Amino acid sequence: MKDDSPLVTLATHFALLSLFAVGGANAAMPEMHRMAVDVQGWMTDRQFADMFAISQLSPGPNVIIVTLIGFHVAGIAGALVATIAMTGPTCLVAFWVARLWDRFKDAPWRIAIQSGLVPVSIGLMAASAYIIAGAADKTLAAALITAATAAAGYFTRINPLWLFALAGALGLAGYL
Amino acid sequence: MTPSPPHVPASAKNPSLTQLFVDFALCSLMGFGGVLPWARRMIVDKRRWMTAEEFNEAFSLSQFLPGPNFINFSVVFGSRIAGPRGAIVVLLGLLGPPLIIVTVLAALYARYGDLAALGRVLAGIAAAAAGLLIATVAKMARPLFGGGHYWAIAIALIGSIAVGPLHLPLQWVLLILAPISIAIAWIWR
Numbered sequence: 001m002k003d004d005s006p007l008v009t010l011a012t013h014f015a016l017l018s019l020f021a022v023g024g025a026n027a028a029m030p031e032m033h034r035m036a037v038d039v040q041g042w043m044t045d046r047q048f049a050d051m052f053a054i055s056q057l058s059p060g061p062n063v064i065i066v067t068l069i070g071f072h073v074a075g076i077a078g079a080l081v082a083t084i085a086m087t088g089p090t091c092l093v094a095f096w097v098a099r100l101w102d103r104f105k106d107a108p109w110r111i112a113i114q115s116g117l118v119p120v121s122i123g124l125m126a127a128s129a130y131i132i133a134g135a136a137d138k139t140l141a142a143a144l145i146t147a148a149t150a151a152a153g154y155f156t157r158i159n160p161l162w163l164f165a166l167a168g169a170l171g172l173a174g175y176l
Numbered sequence: 177m178t179p180s181p182p183h184v185p186a187s188a189k190n191p192s193l194t195q196l197f198v199d200f201a202l203c204s205l206m207g208f209g210g211v212l213p214w215a216r217r218m219i220v221d222k223r224r225w226m227t228a229e230e231f232n233e234a235f236s237l238s239q240f241l242p243g244p245n246f247i248n249f250s251v252v253f254g255s256r257i258a259g260p261r262g263a264i265v266v267l268l269g270l271l272g273p274p275l276i277i278v279t280v281l282a283a284l285y286a287r288y289g290d291l292a293a294l295g296r297v298l299a300g301i302a303a304a305a306a307g308l309l310i311a312t313v314a315k316m317a318r319p320l321f322g323g324g325h326y327w328a329i330a331i332a333l334i335g336s337i338a339v340g341p342l343h344l345p346l347q348w349v350l351l352i353l354a355p356i357s358i359a360i361a362w363i364w365r
Contacts, residue, residue, distance in 0.1 A: 018243045022347060054281050057298050060204040060274025061211055063244035067275055071282050079279060083271065090243025094251040095263055097241060102256065112365055114233050116358030119320060119328035120350070121236030123335025125212075125313045130340035132209065133306035142303040149307025153213070154314050157221075160213070161206060163304045171300025172293065 006074045007081050009040065014066055014085035019093070032065070042073050063087065142176045191225065193258065193265045199223070200250065200269030205277075208298070209305025211246050211270065213312040225257060229319050240354065246270070327364065331357045 013035055021028035029052070036042045043051075051072070055065035063086060070082025104110040137143040149163045170176060191199075203214040212235075219225045226234065234256065238248035247267070254266030320328045335353050338344045 020242060021244070022240065022242050022350065050285065051282075053295070054285055055278065056209070056302070057294060058274050058278040058281055059207045060277070061207070061244055061246045061270065063247060064274050064278050067278050068282050071279060076279070079275070083275065087244065087247050087267070087271070090241065090248060091251045091263070091267065093243070094238065094241050094248040095255055095260070098237070098252040098255050101237060108365065109362075112362040113358050114237070115328070115365075116361035117236040117240055117354060118232050119325075119331040120335050120354050120357050121239045122232070122313065122317050122320065123332035123353075124239065124339055124346070124350075125309075125316065126332065126336035127339035129306065129309045129313050130336065132302075132309060136209075136299075136302040136306040142299070145300065145303040146307040146310070149304040150310040150314075151307075153308045153311025160217075160304070160308050163308075164206075164208065164301050167300035167304035168297040169300070171303075172297045174296065176296070176299050176303065 007077060010070055010073060010078055010082045011085040013040075014070075014082050015089050018086045018090045021090075029065075032069070036069055042069070047072070139176055141170070145170070145176075191223065191257065193261060196254065196258065196262060197265045197269040200266050201273050204270045205273050207274075208301045210309055213305075213308045215246075215249070216312055216315070219253070226253075228315070232316055232319060235316075240350070325364070327360050328357075331360070 017028055017031060017035070021031075033048055037045055037048050051065055051068040055062060055068055058064055064083075066082045066086040067079045070078035070080070072078070074081070101110065101114075133143075133146050137146050145163075145167045149160065149167070152158050152163060153160055199218055200215075203211055203218055206214045216231060220228055220231050234252050235245075235249055238252050239245050241248045247270070250266045250270050251263045254263035256262075258265070317329075317332060320332060331353065335349060338349045338353070339346055
């Protein structure tokens with residue numbers, strides 16, 4: 001690997017990674033770790049774990065961890081290059097497939113694929129919810145917050161931001 | 177490439193590009209632990225840009241494309257509702273605010289190396305975010321129960337148990353379950 005061009009390494013690695021990352025940013029996490037810690041030696045294990053934590057602390061899509069890795073490696077330019085490499089190529093694929101998809105809107109094969117994919121997708125999202133709740137609910141109080149937010153989110157039209165604020169305050173006070 | 181008119185769902189209300197940008201930036205800023213619940217709330221419940229079924233279809237398509245799911249979804253949604261410019265505007269709204277926030281967080285971390293208080297607040301928010309995601313998935317599953325498609329309910333259950341409690345690798349579950357599900361959908365059509 002060329003040590004003098006971290007931006008090129010960032011761009012090529014993340015662009016390739018994104019095109020093979022079916023299942024989202026979290027599915028690509030082990031490969032990102034391998035690349036940043038083991039292969040390139042950009043950071044220690046501990047630093048990678050901290051970056052994962054910061055990306056979880058930040059609002060927005062989880063893929064934002066690549067921004068942090070890029071920032072660590074090459075400052076603001078690195079942050080931009082890593083983010084664009086991770087999202088650009090797949091955005092073009094998504095755009096092109098969406099166009100194609102709409103063109104064959106009434107084709108029987110497209111309708112069958114689409115109605116076959118929806119239940120698989122919902123099953124995978126349910127699995128994510130299960131895994132995320134398991135990671136977040138280490139105490140009874142946290143599990144109660146999860147249950148209360150799930151009930152309020154499903155049965156009422158209350159803005160979840162209020163529940164987030166309450167849960168954040170409870171966390172800061174040390175109840176979780 | 178000459179832009180052809182995008183397919184606009186019947187429920188769309190032709191939002192302006194500014195409105196798309198602002199709405200997605202807000203969703204992104206509220207999206208601790210995932211943007212999906214906030215985006216569904218806005219697109220389906222508040223603005224009625226898509227029906228529950230249209231949202232499920234667009235989201236499931238995005239999930240099976242390579243790359244970050246929600247980035248893909250914003251491209252699929254944005255281009256469908258307002259063409260290429262819509263896709264770009266939605267992406268900028270989704271990525272802009274968190275890019276700035278995460279860079280500031282990284283700078284703070286580099287200087288102080290300790291985010292303990294923020295971590296405690298976020299532990300609370302993470303618990304609430306998990307609950308909100310459960311509610312959103314339950315809402316997304318509702319159309320499955322409407323049309324008497326019992327096979328679809330079974331597929332969703334199998335997928336969730338395989339990847340959730342059984343911890344089977346996501347890619348393998350996708351590779352096996354998706355063709356089976358598509359085949360059933362083809363026979364059942």
